[in-house]
Amino acid sequence: MGGIDVDENLHSSIQGLFAVGECSNVKVHGANRMGGNSLLEIVHFGRRVGKSISQYIQEKPLHVKQQESTNLSSLFCQGECEPFFTLRKTLGKEMFDKAGIFRDEEGLCELEKSLEVIEKTYSSLTISDDNMSHNMWLVEHLKFGNSLLLAKAVVKSALHRKESRGAHYRSDFVGRNEKALHSYVCLDEKGLHVSFGDES
Amino acid sequence: MRVFVQGVEYQIPDNNMTVLNALIYIRENINPTLAFGYNCKSGVCGSCALRVNNQERLSCEYKIEDGDKIEPLGRHHHVKDLLVDKKPLRQILQKVHTWLHVRSEKVMDESSIELIEKQSDCVLCSSCFSACPVLDVKFDFLGPFALTRAYRYVADVREEDKSDFIEDIQMNGIWDCTLCGECAIACPAGINPKADILALRTKSMQYGYFDPTPPPSFDDEFGFNPNF
Numbered sequence: 001m002g003g004i005d006v007d008e009n010l011h012s013s014i015q016g017l018f019a020v021g022e023c024s025n026v027k028v029h030g031a032n033r034m035g036g037n038s039l040l041e042i043v044h045f046g047r048r049v050g051k052s053i054s055q056y057i058q059e060k061p062l063h064v065k066q067q068e069s070t071n072l073s074s075l076f077c078q079g080e081c082e083p084f085f086t087l088r089k090t091l092g093k094e095m096f097d098k099a100g101i102f103r104d105e106e107g108l109c110e111l112e113k114s115l116e117v118i119e120k121t122y123s124s125l126t127i128s129d130d131n132m133s134h135n136m137w138l139v140e141h142l143k144f145g146n147s148l149l150l151a152k153a154v155v156k157s158a159l160h161r162k163e164s165r166g167a168h169y170r171s172d173f174v175g176r177n178e179k180a181l182h183s184y185v186c187l188d189e190k191g192l193h194v195s196f197g198d199e200s
Numbered sequence: 201m202r203v204f205v206q207g208v209e210y211q212i213p214d215n216n217m218t219v220l221n222a223l224i225y226i227r228e229n230i231n232p233t234l235a236f237g238y239n240c241k242s243g244v245c246g247s248c249a250l251r252v253n254n255q256e257r258l259s260c261e262y263k264i265e266d267g268d269k270i271e272p273l274g275r276h277h278h279v280k281d282l283l284v285d286k287k288p289l290r291q292i293l294q295k296v297h298t299w300l301h302v303r304s305e306k307v308m309d310e311s312s313i314e315l316i317e318k319q320s321d322c323v324l325c326s327s328c329f330s331a332c333p334v335l336d337v338k339f340d341f342l343g344p345f346a347l348t349r350a351y352r353y354v355a356d357v358r359e360e361d362k363s364d365f366i367e368d369i370q371m372n373g374i375w376d377c378t379l380c381g382e383c384a385i386a387c388p389a390g391i392n393p394k395a396d397i398l399a400l401r402t403k404s405m406q407y408g409y410f411d412p413t414p415p416p417s418f419d420d421e422f423g424f425n426p427n428f
Contacts, residue, residue, distance in 0.1 A: 085228040129233040134280045137232045 001025070001033045001167065002157075005184065009052040010045060016060070020049040031166020031180070075138070077126040083137065084125055084144050087118055091144075091151060094118075099155055104172045108159045115155065119148055153185045153192055160194040201266035205234070206281065212264075219259035219270060220248055223282070236282040243388065246325025249273055250282050256327035256386035273330035286326050292342055293324075296368050298349045302360035312357040319352035319396060321389040328383035328393055334376055342373045344383035344393035351396035354403055366400075366407045374400045375411050 003025035010018045010026060020026075021042045028041060094114050098107035122145065129137050163177040164170050181196040201214045203222060210230055212222050220238055227234045239247040241260045248259040251271045259270075276284035306312075328344035335341055350369050354362050374397050383393040401411075 081232075083228065083232045085232075127232075131233075131280075134235050134283055135233075136227075136235050 001029045001031065010049040011052065011056070016056070016062075018049050018053055018056075020045050027182070031168065033167075072138070075127050075141070076130040078128060081126045081128040083127075084122060084141055087122055087125075088144055088147070090114075091118055091147065095151055095154070099151075099158055101169060103158050103168070103170050105159070105170075108155055111155050112152075112159075115148065115152055122148060149187070149192075153187075153194075156192055156194045157183050157185055160196075201264075203264060203267070204269045206271060214266075217264055219250070219252060219257070219262050219264045219268075222264045223259065223270075234282075235280045244323070246323035246327075246388070249325040249327045249330070249388070251330065256330050256388075258325070258327075258388045261388065273326060275330050275332065275335045276326065284326075286324075289324070289326055289329060289343070289345070292346050293349060296342065296346050296350045297364060298346075298353055300353065300356070300359055301364055304358050304360045306358050308357060315355045315357070316352045318389075318391050319348050319355070322348055322352075322391055323389065325388060327386040327388060328391075331382040331386035333380060333382065334378055338372065338376060340372050341376050342369060344377075344397075347374060347377075347400060348391055348393045348396045351400050354400065362403075363407060366404050366409065369400060370404065370409055370412075374404065375413060 003023055004012055004019040006012050006019050006024045006026055008026065010020050010024060012019050012024075022038055024045075026041075026045060029037065094111055098111040098114075125141070127135075127137055127141060129135055158168065158170075161168055161183055162170065162173045164174050165176050165180065183194055183196055186193045186195075201212060203210055203212055205223070205226065210222075210226050212225055217225070220236075220241060223234065223236050227236075236250070236259070237247045238260060239245045241248075243258050243261040246258065249256060250259050250273055251257070252259075252262055252264075253269050254271075256273065270282070272278060272282045273284050276286065277288070279285050322345055324345060326345070329335065332341070332344055335343065347369060350365050350373075353359055354365050359365075377394070377397045379394055379398070381394045384391070384395070387393070404410075
């Protein structure tokens with residue numbers, strides 16, 4: 001039911017990165033996960049991923065290089081800094097109202113615009129606590145950036161899927177298309193792209 | 201209402217909040233640099249353990265009241281605000297080798313599960329460690345949760361070879377407990393480490409060990425001298 005795309009050995013498209021559990025999409029649930037199956041999934045695939053990882057590192061020795069991808073110094077500023085918490089509440093409400101149980105084109109397009117506004121505000125925020133040890137404000141701030149990215153992916157996928165299937169319900173497209181296609185979201189330098197399984 | 205976090209006073213709304221909700225309110229509205237731990241917010245993971253009015257509680261369960269004093273766990277290395285370092289405690293568990301050593305093919309029935317059900321509930325929140333007075337004088341005491349976990353494996357009917365567990369807990373272990381019971385009061389899962397330690401003492405004697413503390417006698421003035 002959505003998640004990081006992995007193969008049957010829980011290996012993602014990034015070499016050496018495995019994903020298991022609710023965050024992963026090992027394609028056992030279809031369009032709507034049945035209650036209780038999440039626990040079964042993690043028990044079974046948790047064991048499987050342990051085995052596949054131990055096999056992987058026997059063939060390829062582990063070598064992790066740590067790189068700093070974000071320049072954090074621009075985030076810090078002394079004095080009054082407004083934290084992102086109100087933005088997080090706004091994001092939650094907007095996503096629940098417009099990308100929740102009932103979705104339609106109008107609501108989703110409005111949501112896309114709100115997300116752009118939220119993102120603009122977010123990129124201008126600063127943090128006054130520049131302590132690099134146990135800085136929860138910084139960690140939550142950065143995680144919120146990830147939430148925004150995921151929100152954009154959710155909205156784009158919802159707009160792209162012009163049908164109702166499983167947990168995805170469009171009040172403007174209540175029927176199901178004939179073919180059941182997976183949708184894939186990719187992030188590259190140009191941004192987020194959504195495509196269906198058969199498309200390139 | 202007023203609450204005190206490590207001596208600093210904060211005003212929070214009076215609407216039946218838990219300690220964790222109060223801390224989140226403080227972080228979002230008053231002091232964004234406040235550091236505290238939490239994860240499940242449901243009283244299951246144990247990450248949010250701290251002291252309210254000198255008693256260990258889970259901050260996501262305990263309802264805050266006017267004038268409450270919130271402090272980090274005691275007898276831990278203090279890191280920042282309400283965060284403490286819990287890593288050294290995991291290393292203690294390694295000393296007791298808490299995993300099945302020789303696994304038999306026995307199937308566990310209801311009564312066997314009941315023997316170890318409570319002790320298996322331990323989530324390593326370290327509340328018992330914070331409450332244990334032995335740690336003030338003996339830094340390498342194994343501690344309540346390690347001994348409870350040892351008991352959980354000693355009482356497990358699938359374990360064929362219990363002698364290793366018994367051997368590991370003799371030194372700095374069961375015989376150093378004062379039996380004060382503070383750990384049982386502090387445990388949010390309702391586990392009684394004191395009872396487990398007593399059971400382990402009986403078990404150790406069955407394996408031939410005994411209390412190494414010398415019994416009181418005339419030579420050492422029965423352990424205390426009232427005329428000092």
